[in-house]
Amino acid sequence: MADQAAEVSVDDLLPLEASSELERLAAKIAIHDKAYHQNDAPTITDADYDALRQRNDAIEARFPDLVRADSPSKRVGAAVREGFSKVEHAKPMLSLGNAFSDDDIEEFFERIRRFLNLDTGQPIEVVGEPKIDGLSVSARYEGGKLVQGATRGDGTTGENITANLRTLTDLPQIIGAADVPDVLEVRGEVYMSKADFSALNARQEAAGNKLFANPRNAAAGSLRQLDPEITRARPLSMFAYAAGDISAPFAPSQWTFLDKLKAWGFVTNPLTRLCQTAEGVIALYRHIGALRADLDYDIDGMVYKVNDFAWQERLGFVSRAPRWAIAHKFPAEKAETTLNEITIQVGRTGALTPVANLQPVTVGGVVVSRATLHNADEIERLGVREKDRVIIQRAGDVIPQVVSVVIDKRPDDTKPFQFPTTCPECGSVVVQEEGEVVRRCSGGLICPAQAIERLKHFVSRNAFDIEGLGGKHIENFRNDGLIKTPSDIFRLPDHRDKLEGREGWGDKSIDNLFQALEDRKHIELPRFIFALGIPHVGQATARLLAKQYVSLKGWIAAMEDATIIGSEAFSDLTNIDGIGPAVANDIIAFIREPHNRDELERLNTLLDVQNFEAPDENSSPVAGKTVVFTGTLETIGRNEAKAKAESLGAKVAGSVSKKTDIVIAGPGAGSKLKKAEELGLQVLSEQEWIDLIRET
Ligand code: IVH
Numbered sequence: 001m002a003d004q005a006a007e008v009s010v011d012d013l014l015p016l017e018a019s020s021e022l023e024r025l026a027a028k029i030a031i032h033d034k035a036y037h038q039n040d041a042p043t044i045t046d047a048d049y050d051a052l053r054q055r056n057d058a059i060e061a062r063f064p065d066l067v068r069a070d071s072p073s074k075r076v077g078a079a080v081r082e083g084f085s086k087v088e089h090a091k092p093m094l095s096l097g098n099a100f101s102d103d104d105i106e107e108f109f110e111r112i113r114r115f116l117n118l119d120t121g122q123p124i125e126v127v128g129e130p131k132i133d134g135l136s137v138s139a140r141y142e143g144g145k146l147v148q149g150a151t152r153g154d155g156t157t158g159e160n161i162t163a164n165l166r167t168l169t170d171l172p173q174i175i176g177a178a179d180v181p182d183v184l185e186v187r188g189e190v191y192m193s194k195a196d197f198s199a200l201n202a203r204q205e206a207a208g209n210k211l212f213a214n215p216r217n218a219a220a221g222s223l224r225q226l227d228p229e230i231t232r233a234r235p236l237s238m239f240a241y242a243a244g245d246i247s248a249p250f251a252p253s254q255w256t257f258l259d260k261l262k263a264w265g266f267v268t269n270p271l272t273r274l275c276q277t278a279e280g281v282i283a284l285y286r287h288i289g290a291l292r293a294d295l296d297y298d299i300d301g302m303v304y305k306v307n308d309f310a311w312q313e314r315l316g317f318v319s320r321a322p323r324w325a326i327a328h329k330f331p332a333e334k335a336e337t338t339l340n341e342i343t344i345q346v347g348r349t350g351a352l353t354p355v356a357n358l359q360p361v362t363v364g365g366v367v368v369s370r371a372t373l374h375n376a377d378e379i380e381r382l383g384v385r386e387k388d389r390v391i392i393q394r395a396g397d398v399i400p401q402v403v404s405v406v407i408d409k410r411p412d413d414t415k416p417f418q419f420p421t422t423c424p425e426c427g428s429v430v431v432q433e434e435g436e437v438v439r440r441c442s443g444g445l446i447c448p449a450q451a452i453e454r455l456k457h458f459v460s461r462n463a464f465d466i467e468g469l470g471g472k473h474i475e476n477f478r479n480d481g482l483i484k485t486p487s488d489i490f491r492l493p494d495h496r497d498k499l500e501g502r503e504g505w506g507d508k509s510i511d512n513l514f515q516a517l518e519d520r521k522h523i524e525l526p527r528f529i530f531a532l533g534i535p536h537v538g539q540a541t542a543r544l545l546a547k548q549y550v551s552l553k554g555w556i557a558a559m560e561d562a563t564i565i566g567s568e569a570f571s572d573l574t575n576i577d578g579i580g581p582a583v584a585n586d587i588i589a590f591i592r593e594p595h596n597r598d599e600l601e602r603l604n605t606l607l608d609v610q611n612f613e614a615p616d617e618n619s620s621p622v623a624g625k626t627v628v629f630t631g632t633l634e635t636i637g638r639n640e641a642k643a644k645a646e647s648l649g650a651k652v653a654g655s656v657s658k659k660t661d662i663v664i665a666g667p668g669a670g671s672k673l674k675k676a677e678e679l680g681l682q683v684l685s686e687q688e689w690i691d692l693i694r695e696t
Contacts, residue, residue, distance in 0.1 A: 010058045018063045022071070025056040029072040046300065047332065050098055073319050083226050084159035087150035090185065090245035093138060094155060095320050096303060096327040102282050105304075108326045109278045112306060115315055115323065123276040125307035127254040128284045129241055130271050131327050133298035134191030134219050138244050139165055141184040144175040151224070155320065163228035170238040172265035185244030186266060192219040193296045196235035198367075214366045215298050237297070240266040253307045274307065285328055292330060301329040332393040335368070336406060337361035339390045342373065342417050346425045346449035350440040350535075354379055354419070356390070356402050363394040371400040376419045377437045383407075385414040425449045428596075431589040433535075433582055444533055445485055446595040452478050454533045458486045462539055462639060463531035464523065467516040468509060476502075486531070487602040490517055525552060525612045526643075528603075535586045539643060544578050545587075546612040556600060559591040614649075621692055623649030625661035628676075631669030633686055641689075648693060656681070664689045 013021060029052055035043050053072060060067050067073070099105050112124055138158065140148040149165025150158035165171060168190070175184075192200070197215040204211055212218035222234035240261050251257035258268045271288055275281045285302050292299060306312050306324040315323040338359040345353045354373040361368055371392050373379050382405055384390060389409040394400045419439065421430050428443025441447050444454055455478060456471040458464055469489070477483045482498055492499065493514045499505050523531075530542035537545075549555035561569030562584070574584045590596050603609075627650050633641055641664075642652045656663060656675045663676040663683045676683050684692065 007055070010055065010062060013059065013062070015063060015066070018059050019066050022056065022059055022063075022066055022068055025052055025059070026068055026070055026072055028052060029056065030070075033072075045332075046329075050329075054098075084161060084224070086153075087148060087158050087160045089138060089150065089156060089158060090140075092155050093136060093152040093158070093187065093244070094317065094322060096325055097321040098301075099326050099328045102278075105282055105285075105326075105328060106278045108304070111323070112311075112315065116311060125253075125255075126275050126281055126304045127258070127307050128273050128275050128281050128288075129303050129305070130269055130288055130295075130299040131301040131303045131329075132189035132191050132239055132269070133216050133300045134189040134238075135216070135223060136187060137161070137165060137190050137223070137238070138185055138187045139171055140245070141175060141180070141186070143182060144177075144180045146171065146173050159224065161223060164223055164225065164231040167228055167232035168236055168238055170240075170267040175264045177264055179250060180264065181246055181248040181250055183245055183247035185246065186240050186261065187242040187244050188238050188240035188266070190219055190223055190236055190238045191215065191297050192222065192234070192236060194298070194366075195296055196237075200234065238267060239269045241268065241303075249309075251309070253309055254305050254312075255307055257309075275304075281328070289330055293333065299330070301327050303327050333363050334391055334393045334403065335361045335363040336389060336391055337368075339384065339386060339388050339402070341386055342379070342384075344420055344424050346423060346441055346447065349453065350423075350442070350444060350447060350450045352420070352423070352430060352439045352441060354417075356384070356392075358390075358392065361392070363392065363400065366394060368392060368394060368400045371402050373402060375437045376432075376439060379417055379419070385410070385417055387411050387414050423447055423449075426595065428593045429589065431585070433585065435582075440535065442589040442593045443595050444535075444590060444593075445599045448484075451484065455483065455486060455489070457533040458531045459489065461637075463527060463533075464489075464520050465527075466513075466520050468513045469516070485599050485602075487599060487606055490521065490603075490606045493517065521606065522608045522610060524610050525550075525555070528552065528607070528609045529555070532590070532600075534590045536583045537587060539639060541579060541583060543643070543646065544576055547614065548572075548576050549612075551611045552604060552609040556591070556597075556604075559587060560597075563588050563592050620648040620650075622662070624651075626651045626653050626659055627662045627664060628653050628656050628660050628672060629664050629666075630656075630672040631666030633664075633666050635686060635690070644693065662689075 008017065008021075029049075032044055032049055032052070036049075056072055060071065060073060099108060109124055112118075113120070113122070118124065136152045138150045138152070139146060140150075146166065147162070148160070149162040151161055152158050166173065192215040194215060197212070197218050200218055201211050212221060218234075219236060222231055222236055225231045225234075241258070243257060251260050255274055258272060262268050271291070273284050275284055281302070281304050288299070288302060304326055306315065312322070312324040317323060339356045340359060341357045342354050343357055345355055347353060353375065356371045356373050358369050358371060373382070373384070382402060384402060384405050387410075389406040391403045391406065392400050393403050419430075422428065423430055423441035423443055426441065426443040426447040426449075428441050428447060430439050431442050432439045441450065444450060452475055455474045459466045459469050459474060460471075466489070474483070477492075482495065483489055483492070496510065496514075499510050499513075500507075525546040526539070526543040529537065529545050530539050545555060549558050558569050558572065561567055562573045564570065570584070570588075573579060573587070574581055622645060627645055629638060629641055629652070636644070645652050653660060656672045656679070658679060660676065660679075660681055663672065663681055664686060665673045665676070665683055666686050673683065
């Protein structure tokens with residue numbers, strides 16, 4: 001992953017960097033947890049997710065003082081989904097640490113040996129079980145009767161899925177045996193077999209329903225149905241593997257515990273084995289790894305558990321995982337197939353992503369017919385061509401990847417892939433910025449793939465800021481074909497009939513919207529340029545352009561001239577302080593695109609874009625002064641305050657020095673305010689600042 005490569009190594013992080021990195025990781029992991037646990041729709045591979053968690057753990061180990069209250073290491077999974085009642089787990093449902101290599105396994109044994117103070121040669125009995133790729137659940141029996149079923153949820157609180165768990169034939173409803181403790185919680189993994197998954201998807205397809213991406217998602221979607229009858233109709237299975245709350249112990253070890261569960265009618269995994277050494281578990285790992293593709297259920301690794309419960313007790317837990325168990329992950333599953341065609345997808349930001357369309361092939365029980373190729377560089381790196389035989393891999397879930405080309409099997413008539421130079425969606429020219437791998441469509445305003453995001457940007461607060469027209473409205477209008485390009489927004493008043501009767505659009509709100517549109521027809525040039533959403537042209541750049549070219553007409557004419565590389569107009573553009581060649585290229589690519597020029601023309605006839613007026617240096621009390629904003633601004637946004645100050649001829653600086661003239665301090669101002677006071681500078685409250693500039 002590119003953004004991983006750019007990451008600073010944990011050993012080199014400074015405390016401040018570590019703290020912001022932990023914040024970033026907590027937010028990122030929370031998003032992925034939600035996608036995985038609540039929506040059953042993961043968006044990154046398991047391996048990438050593990051990498052995020054590992055980095056978080058490593059930073060926390062180096063900076064224990066910086067561990068956040070909301071640290072992912074203190075959480076397991078995600079919060080419960082609405083719709084089910086909550087179940088507080090009598091004993092938390094924890095997670096497992098991961099091992100990826102033989103060395104990690106040796107170390108796991110060593111750690112246990114050290115902790116328990118065992119002799120070097122002394123065997124450590126370990127139960128090795130396949131790690132089932134499903135969802136963990138807890139089933140509670142009281143007096144031998146199944147009384148409650150719960151998902152793991154966040155490990156402490158899960159969802160009450162009692163009615164759904166009752167539909168599983170792998171779980172006894174009643175345990176008749178006399179030796180059952182009064183309270184017995186059995187935990188295990190609910191999964192869907194590969195055969196059942198294929199049959200279910202075939203039924204879904206025939207009924208015109210959504211297909212499930214993989215057996216795990218199908219199991220999750222089926223188990224977490226609010227209507228248990230739907231769950232009953234879905235073929236779910238379960239392997240039991242652990243205990244939760246238990247009123248009286250009935251087994252001294254994991255092995256005897258599993259035996260007892262079998263006797264009581266639970267299903268345990270038949271590939272479970274007892275091992276004595278690291279070498280023993282590694283041999284079992286290889287053995288089961290070789291069987292993996294032929295098993296009728298997905299497994300993503302092995303789990304090793306210290307057999308003796310008394311030892312488990314002594315070993316205990318570290319944060320969210322037991323010291324007495326570890327998950328040994330399998331590498332991603334691979335398969336060979338033919339790449340029939342490379343097609344291009346255009347994302348919402350205009351990024352062009354090549355996709356490998358494959359001869360359908362089964363990888364780990366899932367039929368894969370498409371894989372991502374990421375970008376043009378990746379195609380080059382792989383040297384992949386249409387019609388090549390390729391190795392693909394499915395790393396746990398989501399989008400499969402092409403790993404390599406089987407060169408020996410390349411047919412004679414192939415040729416290197418030519419990345420398109422025009423956008424397959426709208427025909428606009430494709431551009432690539434220096435130093436960036438991504439290629440983008442330059443038809444920002446007219447490309448259907450980018451339209452919604454561009455339209456939302458166009459009406460956003462720092463752009464046209466049209467009252468009563470939010471992102472959601474734009475999305476709805478666009479989806480219903482009411483607007484396609486920005487100029488259509490200003491033509492909405494011609495289609496009043498199409499707004500009438502829409503949900504949320506009464507006469508009054510339609511009138512208000514049309515009035516707001518009328519008002520916003522008069523717009524300052526910097527806002528207008530910013531609203532166009534040209535890559536890299538933010539508010540500051542838009543202002544620089546407006547200042548240089550003064551009128552919309554002047555700007556467009558100059559940009560058209562600048563499209564001739566080496567022209568005077570081009571050097572004028574790149575000579576503007578603050579506009580580098582990369583930004584200039586983006587602007588030129590935008591202007592070169594005839595569709596964009598047509599749209600600019602339409603906007604120009606509909607709107608009154610005001611010429612840029614340089615602030616009169618003498619009329620403003622802050623002209624020529626250097627000002628610094630610090631603390632929270634309560635009535636205006638930081639960007640707006642900055643833009644306003646600049647429009648009055650002030651220079652806005654980020655730090656306080658002797659050269660600063662005015663410091664505007666809001667609540668929470670800290671070191672900058674202190675420094676201003678030390679230097680005896682003029683300090684104003686936000687209100688005082690507003691009063692000062694209002695006089696102009
Ligand atoms: S034992 C405290 N055994 O893996 C230990 N977990 O990464 C609790 N899993 O949440 C887990 N097969 O969803 C255990 N044979 C197995 C398992 C297994 C799959 C899952 C389970 C757990 C996760 C931990």
